[in-house]
Amino acid sequence: MSTLVGWHVELEFTEEGHRTGAAALVRLGDGSEMRARGYAMRHPSDPEQLRVGEEIAGARALMDLASQMLQKAHAEIDQATGRRSHPLNR
Numbered sequence: 667m668s669t670l671v672g673w674h675v676e677l678e679f680t681e682e683g684h685r686t687g688a689a690a691l692v693r694l695g696d697g698s699e700m701r702a703r704g705y706a707m708r709h710p711s712d713p714e715q716l717r718v719g720e721e722i723a724g725a726r727a728l729m730d731l732a733s734q735m736l737q738k739a740h741a742e743i744d745q746a747t748g749r750r751s752h753p754l755n756r
Contacts, residue, residue, distance in 0.1 A: 679720050686720055688720065690704070692735070704727030706718075706726070
């Protein structure tokens with residue numbers, strides 16, 4: 667029998683002039699939380715497309731969260747095995 671675990675992820679966006687910001691939060695099954703930020707800048711001559719800025723800023727925040735989660739996982743592997751693990755992606 668397998669047990670399913672869910673993660674809760676929140677993304678919030680801010681828009682200031684030509685800059686879009688994203689704040690990301692993930693709550694993991696072990697109760698820990700990780701936070702990250704991502705940004706996108708629109709060139710002044712580009713048309714306003716809020717969705718595109720949100721997608722870029724959000725993706726950058728999620729990439730930061732993914733990196734933090736990989737670091738956490740490898741630290742847990744290292745602690746459990748007493749050896750240094752080698753991540754495939756850095």
